[in-house]
Amino acid sequence: MSHTQVDPHKLAVIALGGNAIIAKGQKGLVQEQFENVRRTVDPVVELIAQGYNFIVTHGNGPQVGNLLLQNELAREEVPEIPLAMLDAMTCGSMGYMIEQCLQNAMIRRGIWKNVVTIPAQVIVDRFDPAMEAPTKPIGPFYTEEQAQKLIQEKGWLLKEDAGRGWRRFVASPYPIDIVEKEAIRQLLRQQYLLVTGGGGGIPVSYHEDGTIEGVDCVIDKDLASMKLAIAVHARTLIIITGVPKVTLNFGTPQERSLDRITLAQARHYYQEGQFPAGSMGPKMMAAIEFVQADPENRVIITNEGSLMEAVAGREGTHIVAY
């Protein structure tokens, strides 16, 4: 294989949760975020040393929610920034952090590889019904009492987020395509390590004349990562989350973790309502669509500490065609 070809079996898209970069209970200080990213990229760099290449994507839920809050607090002093632009800001700021941590980890490991961040525009349908029914939790967690006060005083939409506390919700339409996908493929052919699709990408939609414009929403990063993985013909999509394995009957005495499930089983459990919206739901939806796209595709859902073992097949939940 020449250096201008990409081995799809050694190419993986790895999606880091925004909630792993600002963990629950943390304020989101820049130092905290750098520390979390450093810890997360170490095993990624170990896998690079084994010959893998990656597209690293990341969530932005806590970060874009914090920016929105800053924006609203400063609205008397400086012009407000629309949500699509705030998404773009997180692509840059979080891309900077992840890119630098990857570079430093590779230098320490004696690996030389180009790393670059691309703030990718992701096409959505601005008439997607999801624009009218917000499902994406962003920003800090509140108690129910704080949330009710904010709903009354500020008119924000706050809802309970998968048993973890109350959060603000914004629209999250389905990602259709990636504007910069050809540039991304070109850089992969040249063996670049890419940070792109961050925050689910910057949401944009087409006008009838073919021009594009930002849409104020936050795309789910697991669905955008899946679209990216399909676009670059990666065979592996890795979704890093807070738990080592996906479980059935979560939080009940019947709870059990899943090691390896087929596409048919994943669909069955999804339809049974085993995976709540706002947590495991979009991850499993992304997994189903990715494996459906090609029977050679596989998805690994795990946490950062189990990544090495999961890639070796000894940890995590694996979703495969058969």
Ligand SMILES: NC(=O)OP(=O)(O)O
């Ligand atoms: N955009 C997005 O899905 O972010 P989180 O993963 O942080 O929720």
